[in-house]
Amino acid sequence: MKNILDIQSLSKSYDGKKFALSDVNFSMKTGRICAIVGESGSGKSTLIRLIAGLERPNSGKISINGKTVSDDTKICSPDKREVGLVFQDFALFPHLTVVENLSFGLKKKDESIVKSLLALIKMQEYANVYPATLSGGQEQRVAIARTLALKPELLLLDEPFSNLDSNLKTALRQEIRLLIKKVGTSMVFITHDLIDAIDIADEIILLKGGKIIQHSTMTDFVAHIQDEDVKKILSDLTTNAERVLQMMKNL
């Protein structure tokens, strides 16, 4: 299976002094779901914005689906990368209804696509309401469906669960995983919560201080959870390491 994403020696500094990302390298196979986990300031959002083309790297190379989209000599604009990005606060357009939001990116207004998207997220009865009246979970589903409407090769999600309460989070995690697998796209999402990653992702990247400290499949990660070095990484990375370890044991 070929790689959907290849990142080589990627670095980014906003002020020319401190690096938000430093020499990041990783690849990801097509059809996989990858979680990038790290605390605030670890460089997660910068990484996802660089992949989307919303920031410009200082050095390094990004390839999407085998095509180089960013290196030292050229930068592909975001609309040429075939990626979709769902922002942390969902960025639904407040003056457009759910249907208008869903069809916003479509070149031709195709009612059948919009109807099937509404059915996919089970929100047919909300077609003509404005985002202000939706719950957090509903907003998130609309935001993901709006991005999926364009059939992106790679779907990027920026902290998709951070604005949701814990009960809703648990239900939505599985719902999103099933949705993504159903449409068959690849997905990278960032989170500061390891449990989100464990519940959804096929592979995991741990990011700290702008550097990758661990990249493995979720199966490998869970299999080596008792190793001292993984335990140390976990306790460095999260304050709820004990809970995470317990959850992994249960898995």
Next chain:
Amino acid sequence: MEIKTKVTFKLKHLKRDSNQWSFYVLAIGLFISIPALSILFYLFNGVGEMWQHITTYFLFDYIKNSVILILGTSLLSFSIGTSAAWIVCKYDFRFRSLIESLLFLPLAIPSYIMAYTYVGLLGYQGLLIGWLQAIGLPLQKIEMMNIQGLIWVLSFSLFPYVYVGAKTMFISFPKVIQETATLLGASSKRYFFRIALPLASPAIIGGLFLVIMEVLNDYGAAKYFGINTFTTGIFRTWTALEDIQSAIYLSAILVALVFLLNILVKWYRRKKSYALRITTLEPEQRKRVLLSGKKKYVYYSILLIPVLFGFLLPVIQLLYWGYLTFHTMFNTALLTIALQSLFVGGVAAFFIVTMSIMLVYFSRWNNLKYLNFFKRIATIGYVIPGAIIGIGIIRSSQSIINFFSDYIGLNIGFLFYGSSVVLIYAYIFRFLAVSYNPIEANSLKFGKYLSESSYLLASSKIKTLFKIELPLLRYTLVSSFLLVFVDILKELPLTLILKPYTLQTLATKSYEYADDERVAEAAIPALLLIAIISCVMIFVSYWNKINEKSPKEANRFE
């Protein structure tokens, strides 16, 4: 070393990171900055012939009078604006809403119009003097044409800037702050001076800065009262002494002082930013204290004095004069002037709002962030007095005309002096910040994620502008347009300098009559101007209320 690395990095990626938007930001920034850059450029030509004469006989007077005016007007505006804001925020009383609205209205009367109404009110046989004599006061007249009189006029004309800033802060204080102060034993007076006033100080200082800018920009009132200030001095050096180079030097001194003041104000506001942080707490439903007893009459007086002296008395005087001259003054010629004012104001305001949108929009997609420096230069016009902008534009226009005539053989002078093009350009430079700042602030409030999200979905920045950004900014665009429109209608020095011979506005017509000692004839154009401005201001306030209540967008972005 570090700077060198930074520069090397920026140069290395210059080609990769520059895009069409970088070019547009640079082009618009440079185009609008011409007056400021030309003043800077002509400084290198050295001082003019009269410079020695000016520094010996006038400069001290200019500095002394301007400083006294700034201090006096600031002190009086601060006292009026802050006390009025405190009373309307803390107390409840009959007609509170009406008085709150009336306290804005002095802004509808340009200070040069207020200046000559006061000379009428307090001169021999003046209306107010007559009333005072009727209640037994043995007054013949009160001399207004001195620096104290000018301070009085400017303060009652400009205090709403302080009032608005102070009121916005006082109303946003969480109730818990006052409750804590009361539990700690603070009296109402102590709470005001130790807690409320320091917390509101950044907004009050911001309001005072606007007052000072207007004082420095004032030409009409100071000239009418015969007070030598920097601005009247620049005019005199230029027109009477015919020494434009010395006028440029005077302008440069004034601009340097204004920039220094601007830096100090910004530094102070940043230092006291704790006052802004508390506004992030939700202010509780404000329960005002019901005014009663003797206090009620004292507080009513404190509120009604600025309304009376800042709006009602000048308007009554104008109505009286207007009544005397109505049959000769209200004619088609005046209506033509009114239409010209509205047309020039409307066209200029449209261009200013369009330029503001373009600057906000272009700089969003420009990847060379250091080019945004030009955006800042383009928006400094509001802190540069109109007379100086006028000189910068006349000087640079002359150079452009000479260039076309000498090297291309084209005479384009008529474009500059025979039409309103240069005047409209000058308004753009002077008032760009008035519309740019709220448009940028609201654009940031909606967040860059909406624009980025739209761009990723629609693959089009133009569609993002027209389908997402402009609809979301529609309320701000309308209110920005109207605020700029009002400022242009009132503007005097710049219009006097740059208007073509055939163009008259209500402001220039009213000023010209007053300057010719025909104050009664000045009343009808002045009243028409005040009526238009008052209507627009009332509409803006109504429009902003609709915006706050807009239901379908009332989500987290609000």
